[in-house]
Amino acid sequence: MDYSPSAKELSHFPFLKKSQDHIKKSFPPLDQLLKEERGVFLTGLAVRRINQALASKKTISAHFQHRDDEEIASYVLARIIVSCIQDKQLYDRLARYEAERAYYFLNAETGSESEKGWNEHAILDEDQNSRIARYLAGEFGLDLSKDRMPLADYVEIVSVLHEDRFKLVNRRVRAGQVMIRKDELLELLRERIRVMLRRDLPYHVPKAICQQLAPVAETIKKEYQQHMLEQFGTIDESAFPPCMQALISALTSGVNLTHAGRFSLTTFVHTIGMDVPAIAELYARSPDFDPEKTMYQVEHITGRGGSGTEYTAPACAAMLTTGLCVHKDALCEKVNHPLSYYRARKRDLVKAGKAGKNAPSATSAPPSGPAKTPSGEAGPVKPRADKTGPEKAGSKGPQEPGS
Ligand code: SF4
Numbered sequence: 001m002d003y004s005p006s007a008k009e010l011s012h013f014p015f016l017k018k019s020q021d022h023i024k025k026s027f028p029p030l031d032q033l034l035k036e037e038r039g040v041f042l043t044g045l046a047v048r049r050i051n052q053a054l055a056s057k058k059t060i061s062a063h064f065q066h067r068d069d070e071e072i073a074s075y076v077l078a079r080i081i082v083s084c085i086q087d088k089q090l091y092d093r094l095a096r097y098e099a100e101r102a103y104y105f106l107n108a109e110t111g112s113e114s115e116k117g118w119n120e121h122a123i124l125d126e127d128q129n130s131r132i133a134r135y136l137a138g139e140f141g142l143d144l145s146k147d148r149m150p151l152a153d154y155v156e157i158v159s160v161l162h163e164d165r166f167k168l169v170n171r172r173v174r175a176g177q178v179m180i181r182k183d184e185l186l187e188l189l190r191e192r193i194r195v196m197l198r199r200d201l202p203y204h205v206p207k208a209i210c211q212q213l214a215p216v217a218e219t220i221k222k223e224y225q226q227h228m229l230e231q232f233g234t235i236d237e238s239a240f241p242p243c244m245q246a247l248i249s250a251l252t253s254g255v256n257l258t259h260a261g262r263f264s265l266t267t268f269v270h271t272i273g274m275d276v277p278a279i280a281e282l283y284a285r286s287p288d289f290d291p292e293k294t295m296y297q298v299e300h301i302t303g304r305g306g307s308g309t310e311y312t313a314p315a316c317a318a319m320l321t322t323g324l325c326v327h328k329d330a331l332c333e334k335v336n337h338p339l340s341y342y343r344a345r346k347r348d349l350v351k352a353g354k355a356g357k358n359a360p361s362a363t364s365a366p367p368s369g370p371a372k373t374p375s376g377e378a379g380p381v382k383p384r385a386d387k388t389g390p391e392k393a394g395s396k397g398p399q400e401p402g403s
Pocket of ligand 1 (some may be wrong): 209241242243244315316317319320324325326327329332333335336337338341
């Protein structure tokens, strides 16, 4: 599509290649910029962006208070900062936030009765799509003028969407094409953007730049820890998803867990705040419990071992692949990660005043000292070599704990 987006349009979709080309000449090299006053200003904008990505209630405004090139630069800086922090959940959050913003801007382009649109030059076609919307979709491999999509593309995009209407059984499929309603196309575009933005993280940032950004990164880490603490609070086994309940039952009844099972359980309980001794205590229920070996292996998975690598709890898709997704219930249909299940169930239990009522000792006890959070416990966190989202259970983990 032969179209040159305006600077304002580029600033609303800063992940476009054209957006980043647009600011190439506006700023000096990063190490120099960070020493300047405007570098400090841009870092502040980037931090605000990250904080918004972490906030449970987000406020997105389509009318920026600063220049277009500053908006684009803040996007790039935010991604550099999270790359320095090296926390996969931060990458996920930021990618999701950027995709949500893009979706919001696409819908708010021409405004509504109550709010003025941000793009006064928007020209809509007969499908009510603007040029920037069509351009953006094209960059992500979608055609907004079509009411269908190749089956393989559709399946890839909706794999993370849990609403029934997106399930293939609820769609009309003809000659390898899935029928899509026009109003759903933007939702699919949002998901495509999210996946692509996540795929590019982390950036390979020079150490010297990360050192310059270290104070900012430290502040974000602390806020993130606080945020996670608020989300997960003290550990409550009664809110565990069925898959994790099943793993614990198997442990308790003396069944040896597979490598993938141990890896999934360890990363899960670690993420929700269980410290290493408590995890080891959990494995003490195992028939072949070896305390020393267990401590070593748990520390390795949780990032406290020599490598410093902190592993992420596998998502539902990976759990399914390894045969660990069992006893699914109604809530499972709405989540794509055991952690999301836990968060949602815990919220429900708190609302109903039942939180923590039947939690057994090893997992119900809060970690010793202040409750731990994913990035808070492990020191420097190294990303895995692959960058395609949550890891597969056991795909790169060390030997399982407890054996
Ligand atoms: S759907 Fe997800 S949360 Fe539910 S049992 Fe399967 S893996 Fe666990």
